Amino acid sequence: MICLTAPYISGFLAFREVPFLVDAIRRLQEKEPTLMPQVLLVDGNGVLHHQGFGVACHLGVLTGLPCIGVAKKLLQVDGLENNAVHKEKIRLLQAGGDTFPLMGNSGTILGMALKSHDHSTKPLYISVGHKMSLEAAVRLTHCCCRFRIPEPVRQADIRSREYIRRTLGHSGPPVSGQE
DNA sequence: GCGACAG
DNA sequence: ATCTTGTCGC
Numbered sequence: 001m002i003c004l005t006a007p008y009i010s011g012f013l014a015f016r017e018v019p020f021l022v023d024a025i026r027r028l029q030e031k032e033p034t035l036m037p038q039v040l041l042v043d044g045n046g047v048l049h050h051q052g053f054g055v056a057c058h059l060g061v062l063t064g065l066p067c068i069g070v071a072k073k074l075l076q077v078d079g080l081e082n083n084a085v086h087k088e089k090i091r092l093l094q095a096g097g098d099t100f101p102l103m104g105n106s107g108t109i110l111g112m113a114l115k116s117h118d119h120s121t122k123p124l125y126i127s128v129g130h131k132m133s134l135e136a137a138v139r140l141t142h143c144c145c146r147f148r149i150p151e152p153v154r155q156a157d158i159r160s161r162e163y164i165r166r167t168l169g170h171s172g173p174p175v176s177g178q179e
Numbered sequence: 180g181c182g183a184c185a186g
Numbered sequence: 187a188t189c190t191t192g193t194c195g196c
Contacts, residue, residue, distance in 0.1 A: 044185050
């Protein structure tokens with residue numbers, strides 16, 4: 001059980017969540033070091049970020065583990081917009097695994113939109129977090145997708161909600177979601 | 180009032 | 187993120 005202190009502010013997700021994620025990794029290293037993952041799929045962005053340093057970068061630097069930013073919505077950064085042109089590019093994605101690059105006004109490729117399976121309408125927004133190329137990040141994420149959300153993120157989502165429902169669903173303070 | 184809004 | 191209603195597929 002943890003208690004969040006910082007509020008959620010777009011662009012500052014890491015300052016809210018990263019201390020608890022680092023602590024979870026530290027506890028895993030202590031108790032089950034053989035289960036330490038070689039890579040983390042992080043619910044949020046990596047370099048696709050206002051300061052080029054989202055939660056997946058923070059977590060990577062603080063743990064030393066390769067990290068991938070996996071966002072479900074486009075963070076509108078460096079001129080990137082969820083506008084008609086962007087929506088048309090989404091519409092043109094054919095099969096699961098199809099992508100298009102997310103290039104900001106600066107000319108930098110900040111990430112890739114990924115159609116995570118054949119019948120998914122909304123893409124995932126993949127970006128580099130730490131110690132991994134964008135191409136490898138996209139391929140690995142796609143390989144984890146049984147449904148739209150890659151299974152590690154999806155299971156974390158489902159199991160954390162279930163835990164919250166079981167333990168403090170009736171009495172606890174207002175704690176929500178992914179913690 | 181309007182745009183933006185990772186989770 | 188959360189909530190809600192409805193629909194479709196297995």
